[in-house]
Amino acid sequence: MRLKANITLFVVAFIWGIGFVAQGIAGQYHIAYLYNGVCFMLAALILLPFIPRGTKISPGQWKWMCVAGGVLCMAAALQQVGIPHTKIANAGFLTSLYVVFTPFLLWMGFHEKPHWIDLLAVGIACIGAFFLSTAGSFTLQNGDALELIGAAFWGLHLVILGKFSTRYDSISFAAGQFFVCGFLNFLIGLVFENPTLLTPAPVVGAILYRAILSIGIGYTLQVWGQKHTPPTDAALILGLEAVFAAVAGWMVLGQVLLPIQIIGCVIILVAVILSQAKGWGKIEAEEE
Secondary structure, three states: HHHHHHHHHHHHHHHHHHHHHHHHHHEEEEOHHHHHHHHHHHHHHHHHHOOOOOOOHHHHHHHHHHHHHHHHHHHHHHHHHHHHHHHHHHHHHHOOOOOHHHHHHHHHHHOOOOOHHHHHHHHHHHHHHHHHHOOOOOOOOOHHHHHHHHHHHHHHHHHHHHHHHHHHHHHHHHHHHHHHHHHHHHHHHHHHHOOOOHHHHHHHHHHHHHHHHHHHHHHHHHHOOOOOOOOHHHHHHHOOHHHHHHHHHHHHOOOOOOHHHHHHHHHHHHHHHHHHHHHHHHHHHHOO
């Protein structure tokens, strides 16, 4: 089961990485909130027929679906608003920092003190983010700053899923959080954006990819995968999303990184892997 879960999460990382290209296409039309809103609500509707018959949603599940959906709304909004102002590779790797932020969020929210390796990983990741985002200068691009803040919300979302979603049915929980996230984004979009921007063919294609694959399939498989594999495996495998995003941005959108930015990508990936290293020995001991 663990091997199946790891393979599943690898597929999720691939789907999400390619999904950054779809988000980049939507970003070229300067549409973020309405795009997110339609994508997440459509994904919720797609999942409805797959919810097991007789599934009852308790008050506790409603509560945590709303909390998870609200945090997901912030994470997705910051990510999508920032994408037009940076490169796909930057967005992918900066988003991957959620793995580094997660231990500190657990410390603040659940009093689980971070390991010294976490502190080292944060320092290394900051160096990598500096190289990637600024190409060695002291000017941080606006899009990169939004992606970095969004990474903290992605980390918080991961913590909420890890702590509370496992108590409930995966598909109904996923559909509920998707609808909350989409509805909130859509309301904001109606105020600040033009709905006609949803009609161009490239945007429609980007919506279908993200709603069906990135959200409907990807996030649902994530919830299932995290139930059947250790957090270390999940974080390392999902961290490959950034690599797939960088390659997809280069192949599809022709976005080329400078050598120093490639070094920054490698450093961030090292930090992500290092932040999970403390759990390897423990997991191996448990398996023995």
